[in-house]
Amino acid sequence: MDSDRSGVLTEVSVQEPKANPRGKAVAGAAPPPVVISTKATTTSNPKGGWRRGFAIFDLVLRLCGIAVALAATAIMGTTQQTLPFFTQFFQFQAQYNDLPTFTFFVIANAIASGYLVLSLPFSIICIVRPHLRGLRILLIILDTLMIGLAMAAAASAATIADLAQNGNSNANWAPICQQFDDFCQSITEAVQSSFAVAVIFILLVVFSSLALRRN
Numbered sequence: 001m002d003s004d005r006s007g008v009l010t011e012v013s014v015q016e017p018k019a020n021p022r023g024k025a026v027a028g029a030a031p032p033p034v035v036i037s038t039k040a041t042t043t044s045n046p047k048g049g050w051r052r053g054f055a056i057f058d059l060v061l062r063l064c065g066i067a068v069a070l071a072a073t074a075i076m077g078t079t080q081q082t083l084p085f086f087t088q089f090f091q092f093q094a095q096y097n098d099l100p101t102f103t104f105f106v107i108a109n110a111i112a113s114g115y116l117v118l119s120l121p122f123s124i125i126c127i128v129r130p131h132l133r134g135l136r137i138l139l140i141i142l143d144t145l146m147i148g149l150a151m152a153a154a155a156s157a158a159t160i161a162d163l164a165q166n167g168n169s170n171a172n173w174a175p176i177c178q179q180f181d182d183f184c185q186s187i188t189e190a191v192q193s194s195f196a197v198a199v200i201f202i203l204l205v206v207f208s209s210l211a212l213r214r215n
Contacts, residue, residue, distance in 0.1 A: 051211050072191075072194045079190070140212075157190070158191045
């Protein structure tokens with residue numbers, strides 16, 4: 001019985017020649033028939049299925065991350081409110097670019113959404129070829145960097161949002177959300193979306209690490 005690398009087993013059976021009762025071969029007997037039978041056997045690799053499943057889930061998470069990151073960028077980037085009363089010399093208006101923290105927030109989430117879009121082809125390659133380790137390791141490294149960027153943007157914006165909501169009595173900073181309520185509401189929604197982006201990146205790193213561990 002022979003076996004090749006493609007998983008096909010070849011079975012060769014040879015029928016022994018008949019002998020007469022006295023132990024002598026029968027003269028003029030036909031040569032023994034040779035029977036060759038091939039049996040195709042399929043080898044299953046359950047680990048390959050697990051890796052492909054992780055890769056598909058990775059792609060779904062990246063699509064969700066793109067939507068959430070773009071939402072955070074759009075909400076913060078369009079946040080502004082002008083109070084209905086103003087004087088001849090003063091107009092009470094609040095915009096996201098009044099604070100460098102919110103400007104950094106918009107840039108960071110735009111970078112995160114752009115990275116997720118560019119990483120989609122690599123995620124699809126991992127689905128087609130789930131045994132690739134180098135590409136998955138590269139995605140883990142880049143996703144980890146994006147975790148730091150998204151968390152930094154969300155945490156810094158959350159600090160300013162809390163200050164706008166509650167103020168700081170020690171620094172004599174009064175809360176402004178009582179007047180700019182729509183502005184503060186939009187900031188809160190954008191910050192929540194940015195934290196969701198960071199969670200998605202964490203899940204991407206976790207599932208990619210599990211896929212590597214099963215290799």
